Amino acid sequence: MNFQGKERPFYTVNDFYQQHFGQKVFKVSLNGNFTCPNKDGTLSTQGCLYCSESGSGDFAGNPKDDLQTQFNDIFQTMKQKWPTGKAIAYFQANTNTYAPLPILKELFESALSLSPDIVGLAIATRPDCLGEEIVDYLKELSYKTSLFVELGLQTIHEKTASWLNRGHDLNCFDDAIKRLSGSKIYVVAHIINGLPYESKDDMLATIQHLNTLDIHGVKIHMLHIMKHTVMAQDYLSTPFPILSLVEYADIVASQIAILRKDIVVYRVTGDAPKELLIEPVWSLKKFVVQNEIDKLLRSRSHYQGVHYYD
Numbered sequence: 013m014n015f016q017g018k019e020r021p022f023y024t025v026n027d028f029y030q031q032h033f034g035q036k037v038f039k040v041s042l043n044g045n046f047t048c049p050n051k052d053g054t055l056s057t058q059g060c061l062y063c064s065e066s067g068s069g070d071f072a073g074n075p076k077d078d079l080q081t082q083f084n085d086i087f088q089t090m091k092q093k094w095p096t097g098k099a100i101a102y103f104q105a106n107t108n109t110y111a112p113l114p115i116l117k118e119l120f121e122s123a124l125s126l127s128p129d130i131v132g133l134a135i136a137t138r139p140d141c142l143g144e145e146i147v148d149y150l151k152e153l154s155y156k157t158s159l160f161v162e163l164g165l166q167t168i169h170e171k172t173a174s175w176l177n178r179g180h181d182l183n184c185f186d187d188a189i190k191r192l193s194g195s196k197i198y199v200v201a202h203i204i205n206g207l208p209y210e211s212k213d214d215m216l217a218t219i220q221h222l223n224t225l226d227i228h229g230v231k232i233h234m235l236h237i238m239k240h241t242v243m244a245q246d247y248l249s250t251p252f253p254i255l256s257l258v259e260y261a262d263i264v265a266s267q268i269a270i271l272r273k274d275i276v277v278y279r280v281t282g283d284a285p286k287e288l289l290i291e292p293v294w295s296l297k298k299f300v301v302q303n304e305i306d307k308l309l310r311s312r313s314h315y316q317g318v319h320y321y322d
């Protein structure tokens with residue numbers, strides 16, 4: 013794809029959906045009622061310091077409802093905006109491969125049969141929750157539907173990851189990517205910009221590392237400080253620097269300029285419920301953030317991969 017002169021000068025998820033599905037596709041976030049080894053005491057009871065009460069799935073369906081009800085509620089709302097759109101069922105909250113294989117099979121396969129409008133499945137998980145038999149099953153599943161596995165990395169820097177209480181290291185992430193590669197699974201890495209004490213160069217280094225891996229996409233988020241999280245307590249007692257919109261746009265535009273051209277950019281900003289967000293308040297204006305990044309890229313005559321090197 014030629015990004016030069018394109019309104020959004022990078023490989024957007026809508027570009028990919030259009031190429032792959034030939035039409036508008038949106039995600040419907042379902043809640044499979046999972047927990048997480050980083051919260052249930054297996055690795056830790058604290059979780060990642062930024063993890064919200066919902067397990068970073070604040071827009072997912074209500075776990076008290078069955079999957080069909082969750083799907084119908086969200087799908088009907090999305091259909092009002094995109095009447096002919098198709099859906100990807102998205103298991104977002106907590107760690108969605110953290111259960112015995114028969115339970116995962118039952119859940120994922122019943123999700124696929126919720127509606128003929130479902131054209132794919134997206135599963136968010138941790139790299140240390142992808143044992144051999146789960147990876148084998150996911151590979152099998154990727155021949156039945158378009159399968160996206162979303163893997164949290166957040167940062168390549170061990171000092172930050174350890175402070176965040178991620179509970180796994182970079183080797184674990186790289187190893188999971190290797191074991192998922194060579195299949196039809198679309199692997200999407202999640203990263204966070206604005207983690208305390210990381211410099212712009214540190215954040216660019218995280219992208220440089222992703223460039224070396226067999227991944228299909230990246231989701232770029234900013235750090236959200238949300239109420240009722242461990243990070244909120246830390247921040248309120250000892251505030252650390254938060255990126256301004258100008259700094260954030262500069263970092264993301266610079267990351268896109270060095271990003272490998274075939275990596276799909278799923279997000280350049282995050283969503284947070286207004287009532288839970290402490291900082292950065294500017295991130296609530298999602299379209300402003302996106303516009304700032306796009307504008308900056310265009311003003312620099314930059315586009316995805318313009319400064320990529322092997």
Ligand code: SF4
Nearest residue numbers: 048050059060063106
């Ligand atoms: S891995 Fe995800 S669900 Fe688990 S504690 Fe971290 S952010 Fe929360």
